[in-house]
Amino acid sequence: MHSNNRKNLFYFHITIISILLLSVPRSIAAEPYGMAGCGLGSMVPVWKNDIGQILAATTNGSFSSQTFGITSGTSNCTTDGLVKREIAQEVFIASNEEPLELETTQGSGERIRAVASLLGCPKHAVELGKLMKENHTYLFPKTKLENESRSKEILSRLKTQISSDESLRLVCEY
Structure with missing residues (x-):
């Protein structure tokens, strides 16, 4: 029974x-x-x-x-067992937002190199750092969004800047 x-x-x-x-x-x-x-x-x-x-x-x-x-590799899972690329990017930015923002003011650092790797252009971290430094106030707006929404906004703004950059849009696989 x-x-x-x-x-x-x-x-x-x-x-x-x-x-x-x-x-x-x-x-x-x-x-x-x-x-x-x-x-x-x-x-x-x-x-x-x-x-x-x-x-x-x-x-x-x-x-x-x-x-x-x-x-x-079904049901929202990837075949390598890792979360999808965009989710990994959002999680990284959310958990490293403050130090990443600080590195962005300098244009270099290990977190910028990590973001370059997550965006598919690890060999172009220097160029990405320069782009992030030039667009710091745009990338990190002083808004009162929740952490998850803020990290999505930062990532979206970063991808917008990459897509408008002549060299980075060709090498990054974001």
């Missing part, structure tokens, strides 16, 4: 998740995911808040979808 209940619970979970995934009218394949990580739970866009992240983590653990996703 116990295995029958477990089997029914499994089918119930699959049904609920399928309904949620099929009822979403927009594409969800490119959506970034939250703290629960990649996996089947990351593909349900209504699960972006704190409670939803708990549900996403439970789903990922219950169905081993995160392990499968990392191995196969």
Whole structure:
């Protein structure tokens, strides 16, 4: 009887998740995911808040979808098990914002070299540092955004500046 209940619970979970995934009218394949990580739970866009992240983590653990996703490169996971490039860029900027801002005033430093690497142009860190120094006040606006929104804004502004620079836009793979 116990295995029958477990089997029914499994089918119930699959049904609920399928309904949620099929009822979403927009594409969800490119959506970034939250703290629960990649996996089947990351593909349900209504699960972006704190409670939803708990549900996403439970789903990922219950169905081993995160392990499968990392191995196969599906469900918002990359084949090398690392987060997608843009998420890695945002996380780096968010966790290094103050020292990166300080290095930007100087135009050089290890964090600028790391950003150059994350943007796909590690051999051009000097040029990137110069660009960041010239555009420091634009890149680091004095706004009262939350840390996550601020790091996205900084990254977006940096990519805008790179795309308008004749040499960096050709070598960076951002």
